[in-house]
Amino acid sequence: MIRRPVDSGDPDRLYTVTNGRTRANEDAFDLVTLIVSECEPSPGMQSEHVRILRMCDRPTAVVEIAAELGLPVGVVKILLCDLLDTGRITARHPRTSPRRAQLPDTEILKQVLVGLHNL
């Protein structure tokens, strides 16, 4: 059983990818925030940004981007902050409350049930 390597073995590389930054705004993205590209990659852009923009041609969750790039979620959030700040992506945040112990309303749960029954 072999896992696809997540790029954690070489901290130097992660440091380079993020230009030395180690923390993103934790609240800017959820694991399941859907990211959508708002522009094409341009020449000279960092390769990770290029890959994200290509991938998010269709909505793609933060966690899927991390898995596809083989980077830890926190590093991907930093990369996404750059793209969001410059208007190259938009973020569709989850409707459900991120607060603790806050149940979604029954209307949302009904839709989840219908979706699951239709599987």
Place this chain on the structure above:
Amino acid sequence: MDSTTSELATSEPAVRTPLASTARDGLKIAIVGGFGVGKTTMVRSVSEIRPLNTEETMTRAGVGIDDARSADGKTTTTVAFDFGRISLNDEMVLYLFGAPGQERFWFLWDRLFSGTLGAVVLVDPRRLEDSWYAIDRLEHHGTPFVLARNNFGPPEYTLDEVREALSLPAQIPMVDCDARSRESSKAVLIALVNHLYTLSAARERAL
């Protein structure tokens, strides 16, 4: 470093299946359980994509945690988790996370899984004690859950006996399942969402 808690094999081709362009609302359900209990199997049986794997690291000042400890006394905690997804309709996408039950994982729970609809605690009937910690932590975080017994053979005990052994309150649903079966795994998720519905309806009535 045992971030190799994944049950994923990687022989499958890496073909991406994009979401509908109308997708806008991501939802989360966590499947929690000990190593080898079948979390990834369950994710795989209902997911529309092959399960993917990623990890999160967290650096903090702390004691009593394993993993690398750097010169400044901070520790780095790494957890790996698998996930899959189900498009529920044009807008809603449900992500299923296979979450390792080990201790250090819970340090990252709030960061990764705040806003989770609920959890499935997947238990191996031969190793019930593996789920005690997960149940305790979910209760602590106020995350609603159901317990699913992944049957590897004819069960030796009734669900009532399991409930008693785990001191599980009567209102928490328990179901038997076969994580390899799509229908069975689907039934577990439906049991969880029905439970959430009951809790949410009770809360709305109380408002």
